[in-house]
Amino acid sequence: MFMIAIETALAHVRQTARPLPAEKVPLADALGRRLAEDIASDCDVPPHDKALVDGYAVRSADFQHRAAREEPAAVELAVIEEVTAGAVPTVPLTSGHATRIMTGAPLPPNADAVVMVEDTSWQAEDGVRLGVVRFRAGLNVQPDMNLMRRATSIRRGQIVLHAGSMVRPAEIGLLAEVGVSQVRVGGHPRVAVLSTGNELVEMGLTPGSGQIRNSNGPMFLAWAKRMGAATLDLGIVRDHRDAIQGRVKEGLAADILLISGGVSAGVLDLVPHVLQQVGVREIFHKVQLRPGRPLWFGIHDEGAKPTLVFGLPGNPVGGMVCCELFVAAALKRLMGGDAAEAPVIMASLASAYHQRGNRPTYHPAKLRMEGSTTIVETVAWLGSSDLRALAEADCWAIFPPGERHFQPGETIGCRRFMAR
Amino acid sequence: MFMIAIETALAHVRQTARPLPAEKVPLADALGRRLAEDIASDCDVPPHDKALVDGYAVRSADFQHRAAREEPAAVELAVIEEVTAGAVPTVPLTSGHATRIMTGAPLPPNADAVVMVEDTSWQAEDGVRLGVVRFRAGLNVQPDMNLMRRATSIRRGQIVLHAGSMVRPAEIGLLAEVGVSQVRVGGHPRVAVLSTGNELVEMGLTPGSGQIRNSNGPMFLAWAKRMGAATLDLGIVRDHRDAIQGRVKEGLAADILLISGGVSAGVLDLVPHVLQQVGVREIFHKVQLRPGRPLWFGIHDEGAKPTLVFGLPGNPVGGMVCCELFVAAALKRLMGGDAAEAPVIMASLASAYHQRGNRPTYHPAKLRMEGSTTIVETVAWLGSSDLRALAEADCWAIFPPGERHFQPGETIGCRRFMAR
Numbered sequence: 001m002f003m004i005a006i007e008t009a010l011a012h013v014r015q016t017a018r019p020l021p022a023e024k025v026p027l028a029d030a031l032g033r034r035l036a037e038d039i040a041s042d043c044d045v046p047p048h049d050k051a052l053v054d055g056y057a058v059r060s061a062d063f064q065h066r067a068a069r070e071e072p073a074a075v076e077l078a079v080i081e082e083v084t085a086g087a088v089p090t091v092p093l094t095s096g097h098a099t100r101i102m103t104g105a106p107l108p109p110n111a112d113a114v115v116m117v118e119d120t121s122w123q124a125e126d127g128v129r130l131g132v133v134r135f136r137a138g139l140n141v142q143p144d145m146n147l148m149r150r151a152t153s154i155r156r157g158q159i160v161l162h163a164g165s166m167v168r169p170a171e172i173g174l175l176a177e178v179g180v181s182q183v184r185v186g187g188h189p190r191v192a193v194l195s196t197g198n199e200l201v202e203m204g205l206t207p208g209s210g211q212i213r214n215s216n217g218p219m220f221l222a223w224a225k226r227m228g229a230a231t232l233d234l235g236i237v238r239d240h241r242d243a244i245q246g247r248v249k250e251g252l253a254a255d256i257l258l259i260s261g262g263v264s265a266g267v268l269d270l271v272p273h274v275l276q277q278v279g280v281r282e283i284f285h286k287v288q289l290r291p292g293r294p295l296w297f298g299i300h301d302e303g304a305k306p307t308l309v310f311g312l313p314g315n316p317v318g319g320m321v322c323c324e325l326f327v328a329a330a331l332k333r334l335m336g337g338d339a340a341e342a343p344v345i346m347a348s349l350a351s352a353y354h355q356r357g358n359r360p361t362y363h364p365a366k367l368r369m370e371g372s373t374t375i376v377e378t379v380a381w382l383g384s385s386d387l388r389a390l391a392e393a394d395c396w397a398i399f400p401p402g403e404r405h406f407q408p409g410e411t412i413g414c415r416r417f418m419a420r
Numbered sequence: 421m422f423m424i425a426i427e428t429a430l431a432h433v434r435q436t437a438r439p440l441p442a443e444k445v446p447l448a449d450a451l452g453r454r455l456a457e458d459i460a461s462d463c464d465v466p467p468h469d470k471a472l473v474d475g476y477a478v479r480s481a482d483f484q485h486r487a488a489r490e491e492p493a494a495v496e497l498a499v500i501e502e503v504t505a506g507a508v509p510t511v512p513l514t515s516g517h518a519t520r521i522m523t524g525a526p527l528p529p530n531a532d533a534v535v536m537v538e539d540t541s542w543q544a545e546d547g548v549r550l551g552v553v554r555f556r557a558g559l560n561v562q563p564d565m566n567l568m569r570r571a572t573s574i575r576r577g578q579i580v581l582h583a584g585s586m587v588r589p590a591e592i593g594l595l596a597e598v599g600v601s602q603v604r605v606g607g608h609p610r611v612a613v614l615s616t617g618n619e620l621v622e623m624g625l626t627p628g629s630g631q632i633r634n635s636n637g638p639m640f641l642a643w644a645k646r647m648g649a650a651t652l653d654l655g656i657v658r659d660h661r662d663a664i665q666g667r668v669k670e671g672l673a674a675d676i677l678l679i680s681g682g683v684s685a686g687v688l689d690l691v692p693h694v695l696q697q698v699g700v701r702e703i704f705h706k707v708q709l710r711p712g713r714p715l716w717f718g719i720h721d722e723g724a725k726p727t728l729v730f731g732l733p734g735n736p737v738g739g740m741v742c743c744e745l746f747v748a749a750a751l752k753r754l755m756g757g758d759a760a761e762a763p764v765i766m767a768s769l770a771s772a773y774h775q776r777g778n779r780p781t782y783h784p785a786k787l788r789m790e791g792s793t794t795i796v797e798t799v800a801w802l803g804s805s806d807l808r809a810l811a812e813a814d815c816w817a818i819f820p821p822g823e824r825h826f827q828p829g830e831t832i833g834c835r836r837f838m839a840r
Contacts (some may be wrong), residue, residue, distance in 0.1 A: 027623065031642045045808075047627060052803065054684060084659070084688050085734075086618030088630040103684060104619060104734070104805075106630050153806050160808055168840045169646055170810040173639030173736050176623035177632070177807055198506030199524060203447065203596035207467060210508040210526050212597070219593030222451045226589055239504070264474060264523060268504050314505075314524070316593050346792030372766030372831045374794065383472065385524075386573050387597055388465075388580055390590040411792045420588045 003288040006325065006360065009297070012283050013326050016299050017308055017333035020187025020255065027175055030167045032228045033185040034336040039161040041178035044151035048106035053146045056098040056120060056133055057083075057111035063141035074137040076123070081108065098133055107147060114146035115139065154178065164338055186336025191224035191327075192254035193217055194234035194247050196262040196271060197314060202236065215387060216260040216316050223323050226419035227331050229256070239268035248278055252300050252307045255334055258327065261314030263294045271311050272296055280309050287326075288401070290359040291318035291384035295326065308334075315384035321362045321396065328418050344398070344413040347376035353406040355399040364393035367414060376414050394420070423708040426745065426780065429717070432703050433746050436719050437728060437753035440607025440675065447595055450587045452648045453605040454756040459581040461598035464571035468526035473566045476540060476553055477503075477519040477531035483561035494557040496543070501528065518553055527567060534566035535559065574598065584758055606756025611644035611747075612674035613637055614654035614667050616682040616691060617734060622656065635807060636680040636736050643743050646839035647751050649676070659688035668698055672720050672727045675754055678747065681734030683716045691731045692716055700729045708821070710779040711738035711804035715746065728754075735804035741782045741816065748838050764833040765815070767796035773826040775819040784813035787834060796834050814840070 004012075022036030051057060056077070063075055077098035083089045089099060089108035098115075099108045107114070119139055123132040135141075154160055160178055161171060167185065175183060195217040203213045214236050221231045232254050237247045239262065251257035262271035263285070272285060280300045287295045296311030308330050312319040328342070347367060355361055365378045376397050381389035398413045399406065406412065424432075442456030471477060476497070483495055497518035503509045509519060509528035518535075519528045527534070539559055543552040555561075574580055580598055581591060587605065595603060615637040623633045634656050641651045652674050657667045659682065671677035682691035683705070692705060700720045707715045716731030728750050732739040748762070767787060775781055785798045796817050801809035818833045819826065826832065 027638060028641065031645060043627065046805070047632060048630065052805075054687075082687070084618060086620070086630055086659075100687075102688065104617075104632070148802065148805070153802050153808055161811060165811075166840075168811075168837070169639050169643040170740065170807065170813075170837075172642040173635040173740075174807045174811045176638045177635040177736075179623070179626070179633065181624040197524075198504060200506070203599070204601040206599070207463065210468065210506055212467060212524070213599065215593040215597040218447060218596045219589050221448065222592040223589040225451060239506075267474075267502070267520075267522065316597075320590065320593075343789055345794075346789060369763055369766060374765075382568065382573050385466070385472075385568070387590065387594045388573055391581060391585075391588075391594045393590075417588070417590075420586075 003286045003293060003359070004284050005288050009284055009287045009295070009326060010329055013297065013329050014333060016283060017330040018306070019336045020189060020334050022184045022186055022336065024182050024184050027172060027181050027183055030183050030185045031169070031172060033167055033188065035161055035163050035165045035167060036184040036186050036336055037163050038159050039175065039178065039180055039183070041154045041156055041158050041160050043179060044156050045154035045177060046148055046150060046152065049147060049149050051101045051103055051105050051107060051114045051146065052148055053114055053116045054102050055115045055117040055146065057093065057101045057107050057114050058098045058141060059093055059095060059110060060113040060141045060143045060145070062095060063139065075135045075139070076132050077135070079131060079133050083108065112143045113141050115141060116146065164336060166337070187334065188230055189255040189331055189334040190230040190232055191256045191258060192232040192234050192251040193220045193224065193258045193260070194251055195236045195260045196239060196244060197236070198239045198268065200236045216314070216319055219316060220258050220260065220312070220319065220323060223320070223419045227328060228335065229331060239270060241270055241274055244270055244274045245278060248274060252278070252303060254307060255305070256327065256330060257307055257309045258312055259309065260312045260319055263296045263311035263313065275309060275311070288359050289321065290357060290361045291315060292321040292362070293359065294318070295322045297326065313384065316387050317364065317390055318384040320390060324396070324415070324418050342415055342418060344415060345374060345395070346411050347374040347414050349406055349408055349410045349412055350375050350377035351408055353378060353399065355406065356403040358401050360401050361399040362396040363399065364389045365395050365397035365414060366393055367395050367416070376412065393417070423706045423713060423779070424704050425708050429704055429707045429715070429746060430749055433717065433749050434753060436703060437750040438726070439756045440609060440754050442604045442606055442756065444602050444604050447592060447601050447603055450603050450605045451589070451592060453587055453608065455581055455583050455585045455587060456604040456606050456756055458579050458583050459595065459598065459600055459603070461574045461576055461578050461580050463599060464576050465574035465597060466568055466570060466572070469567060469569050471521045471523055471525050471527060471534045471566065472568055473534055473536045474522050475535045475537040475566065477513065477521045477527050477534050478561065479513055479515060479530060480533040480561045480563045480565070482515060483559065495555045495559070496552050497555070499551060499553050503528065532563045533561050535561060536566065584756060586757070607754065608650055609675040609751055609754040610650040610652055611676045611678060612652040612654050612671040613640045613644065613678045613680070614671055615656045615680045616659060616664060617656070618659045618688065620656045636734070636739055639736060640678050640680065640732070640739065640743060643740070643839045647748060648755065649751060659690060661690055661694055664690060664694045665698055668694060672698070672723060674727060675725070676747065676750060677727055677729045678732055679729065680732045680739055683714045683731035683733065695729060695731070708779050709741065710777060710781045711735060712741040712782070713779065714738070715742045717746065733804065736807050737784065737810055738804040740810060744816070744835070744838050762835055762838060764818070764835060765794060766831050767794040767834050769826055769828055769830045769832055770795050770797035771828055773798060773819065775826065776823040778821050780821050781819040782816040783819065784809045785815050785817035785834060786813055787815050787836065796832065
């Protein structure tokens, strides 16, 4: 049976998937999407020389003179102004004077250091708002102490984020800071999910003899949602050419169509044929992968916009491996990411494992830390239909093809579940 | 200055936060929430002895007799029925017969093995739908080959998921499989976000002299959304007692109120006082943590339902550390999780680092794999106000208190960003 390697299949998916048109959205809606433009700051950050602590803006020379004369007495300075955050100093500092200042507030001209309020004591004069502040004896005040100069963090015009970056909460904060309240981001893909099979009933029903509930439909819809896509639920369709064809045509309105089942070698595995009939061009069928071998991939590019079509194995774990490896890569490309592979984590195997067969195995497993070692423990797993194992796991333990006995403590590669 | 340790602060947060009332929701809406009940299966999985491959259901004895007599010739069996998935076999197998069967379909009575279609050739008789199938010569057919017995994966009544579990896509699939179309999950917390400070302007505006844009509000709203909460945007309020008090009262409608700024030692740091005025009971103020020291935490439990109130440092990185450490723990408890700490990843330091001061430092950093080693690289960071650094990072590198020089290659603890 001809199968292509995972890497070859991934290369096909990446080459076929094209970024959706970018769109401009309000900043809050950019969360979880990818930037479609480089972002330059419209301002210096900080916008002024600012205090990093609550205290007093001073001229460090006022302290060094005294230190040079080896005076043990505490420095006292007259307080000429109070500057809170949001206010602006109006009086330049001159020798013998200090300005009361709050964290983040702009320094007055000539100030070159800030002393924390904890290192001072306040000499209030009755009825006088501004008095004299006494500094702790022997205090070492150096230039630039407790302050940040204008534009130290970001200069106006500087690129602070690059196209392709994922917008996480930190990026939302940074974009708000540099004046981006609307931003161009990659498109928001829509994923349609269709489950095929005469044996399937809706999850709310009690299966009759020979029937099972449709678990794949709800699971792949949830997976797509978790990956940041919009979804279209096409429900269940029977193993009947015309019925499948009608529902597939509806699915071609989406950017990605996931069809669960009907792609194996059974007499009712009609999906590949129907897809060709409606003009979906096959790119590959069957991947050297366990579980997940029956995967079918093609593209419909006759209409106004292309639709990528994945025929997923009907067994849920096989379908999930294909989603995490291949559909995720397609989604990332559509959304404007570079579709690099998710990183492989190297981990120490907790228990012995016997691998055999000509396909790499993606075995559901759990990661944990023991001291500074990453441990991966495979979960008890009865094969491609065993969803219970998937719910116990948080990663795939990857075993290369060929027969081999792995000892506890051997290092293997793992991939964390992308959608969680 | 009195500060409590991170662990003590976390213990307070966990003790104070109580799970919200559970609610029953349609399965699709349970994604990202936590189960509030143990889940028992209403069915056996698989519901019948089933074929794991497309092929022929057989009696293995029909093959072993021949093997025992050392006949090299291929076994031939008469095909008496075809069972596709969703159909039910009607004819029990007897010696000399086979049933054509598809993956997932129920086995006929007396069948104890399935042979893959790839190991057979079909001897069709003209005009006859059921004919004779010939098996590959020397084929080794053992009992239980390529089949799964009823209830091997899950027995009816078996608990398949426990209360407190996070509902991910795999759990959605498993719940659908075992007949759960409505499920009780933990409550959906609402997080209100209020930014205080005379220096703040909305992100769409150009700051005047001494002003900066409000980056914390949008960032903490995005963070809460990413953590699975509903959000309430309370905007910006000036450093004025009555104004803060009014807006705080609005925020007490939420389950968690995050107030950014106003909790330090500045003359306009009015938040703790205002909170006490409106009946928010202080639980702690100031944590031994860099950045994030000014954190204030309390509870309002006079109304119909309690509200947890976090006074976050006004500097964005300090605020973010507090969200990731403390607000995340509170959210997890409210949602019905057990609030265990997020795992610390041990990683090898890429570059030297000089740590000093009496607080543990949470330094923005990036994780990567080099072979089987996890490497952490601290990013250039100018301190608590430096959001640019946060956008470059994906974890916190944790350095314990005390002055110490860390060499490249030393192992330190890291925490991945929770919201990404």
